[in-house]
Amino acid sequence: MRRFVKRILIFTSSCILIYVVSVIYIGLISNNGLGKNFVFPIGNYGHSMLRLNEVKTHSRVDILILGSSHAYRGFDPRIFKKHQFDIFNLGLSSETPIQSYYLLKKYYSQLQPKIVIQEIYPLLLENDGTENNSFLLANEPIDMPLTKLAFNNFNLQNLNAWIYGAFRTILHLNDQIELPEKFGEDTYIAGGYSQKDEVPLDTSKTLIAREYIPLKEQLVALDSIQQFCKSKSCSLYFVITPVTSVEKHHILNWSRIIQQIEDIHFVHDFSRLPVLHDTLHFYDSDHLNQKGVEIFNPILINEIFHQRN
Numbered sequence: 001m002r003r004f005v006k007r008i009l010i011f012t013s014s015c016i017l018i019y020v021v022s023v024i025y026i027g028l029i030s031n032n033g034l035g036k037n038f039v040f041p042i043g044n045y046g047h048s049m050l051r052l053n054e055v056k057t058h059s060r061v062d063i064l065i066l067g068s069s070h071a072y073r074g075f076d077p078r079i080f081k082k083h084q085f086d087i088f089n090l091g092l093s094s095e096t097p098i099q100s101y102y103l104l105k106k107y108y109s110q111l112q113p114k115i116v117i118q119e120i121y122p123l124l125l126e127n128d129g130t131e132n133n134s135f136l137l138a139n140e141p142i143d144m145p146l147t148k149l150a151f152n153n154f155n156l157q158n159l160n161a162w163i164y165g166a167f168r169t170i171l172h173l174n175d176q177i178e179l180p181e182k183f184g185e186d187t188y189i190a191g192g193y194s195q196k197d198e199v200p201l202d203t204s205k206t207l208i209a210r211e212y213i214p215l216k217e218q219l220v221a222l223d224s225i226q227q228f229c230k231s232k233s234c235s236l237y238f239v240i241t242p243v244t245s246v247e248k249h250h251i252l253n254w255s256r257i258i259q260q261i262e263d264i265h266f267v268h269d270f271s272r273l274p275v276l277h278d279t280l281h282f283y284d285s286d287h288l289n290q291k292g293v294e295i296f297n298p299i300l301i302n303e304i305f306h307q308r309n
Contacts (some may be wrong), residue, residue, distance in 0.1 A: 009092025012245040026219070027164035039131070042138040042174070044091040044183040046072065048176070049139040055088060060112045066100040066225075067239075068132075073287050074119065074241040077191030079297040083305075088113075089192030094131040096124050097221035102136075102149050102223060108232065115235045115304070118225055121286070122240070122257045125214035130157050139160040142143055142169040195290055201273065202284040207250040214260055226265045237304060238267045242296055244278040245294040247285040251277045268303065272295065 026034050043049055046069060047246075065075045069200025080087045084123045086126040088111060090103050100118055133150050134157065140146055142165045150158045168174055181188040185197040222238070238261060247256060248271050260268050273296065279291030288296060 020152050021171045023160050023163045024167045027167070028053050037156045038164075039134040040138045040161055040164055041093075042136055042168075043177060044179055046135070046219060047094055047179075047183065047186065047188045047194050048057055048135050049177065050179050050181070050188050051090065052139050052170045053108055053179075054192065055090060055184065058088055058111065058175040061086045061088045062113065063115045064104070064111055064113035065089040065117050065119065066095070067091045067117075068095045068121045068124055070121050070287060071095070071117075071119035072192055073184060073196060074293060074296065075117070075300075076193050076195070076290075076293050076297055077189065078193075079294065080086075080301065083298070083300065083301045091119060091192065092132055092135050094124065094127065094129075094135070094148075096127050096129040096132055097218050097225060098129045098153075099132045099136060099149070101221045101224050101228070102145065102278060104228060106145065108228075108234075113234060113297050115218070116225070116229050117236065117237045117239050118222070119239050119241055120222075120249060120261060122214075122254065123212055125218045125257065125261075128153055128214050128215065128217070130155060133158050137165040139174070140165075141174075142166045196283050196287070198289065198291075201279050201282055207246060207285065209250045209252055211253040212251055212257065214257060219260065219264065222261065223264045235273055237263065238265050239300065240267060240269045240271050241284040242273050242276050242288055242292065244273050244282050245272065246278070248272060248276070268300070270300065273299065275299075 023038070026038060027040055042049070057240060063072050063080065065087060066092060072089050075089055077087050077089065090107065092099065098119070104116065130153060133153065136146060137158070138161065142162065147162065150162045185199060186194045186309065189195055226236055251257070258267055258269060265276065275295055276292055281288060281295065283289040
């Protein structure tokens, strides 16, 4: 019996070792992973690594921005600076409230913001956060809080990204990457912002009208963000950035989702501003172009300023 158990342990250990080595090998030869179960978006996609590298050396700010690509493409630090606000934008692609809460806890003591703006994209509330975990695991050093975040939502994609991310962390491989500020149509602006080149509206995205059901875990994360900010006497604003009319109308239960969020905290819903036009101020159905950002940001700032005074 003892010999049988020993053989089982040796076999299991061998399988684990072979699996880990295989994941690392695939990561090394494929760079960004391979297939849906191994996604590792390292480097400049959405300027994730530049943003996460910059925040580690950043000093105190007035406003911390959290959220998805609508955050890092929708809040321009240069515009806020003109209104006497220093901000840092910690938005990441497909960032859900679960990851926002992780980032808030990790960087709050360093940045000491007086205001936190949590951008909310209603569609992402039914997302379990796996996609954004991949961005964090690929572009942040693996530590215990990030490990806990990844394994709280255990699946093969998170496991593979964690294995390869831990390997890169141990060998400091990400330290060797030189990142250009210009990547495709995007330019990185200090403070966490990605500015899109002037491009025509992309209408290729297929939108199927349906209802979206927020996950309980995402609503709990929003409540945790609120409780955290309250404990720090930090003002919190839930914000929905502008989208095109087509984008908003395909979410059949938009009002119901907003009500669910407002059961936690008031929402500033800027999804449809009359001064913004689909063909002039957006580069796709749910992201503002630079012209749109330059209209939206002062409107947002004035509303926040008015309410704080």
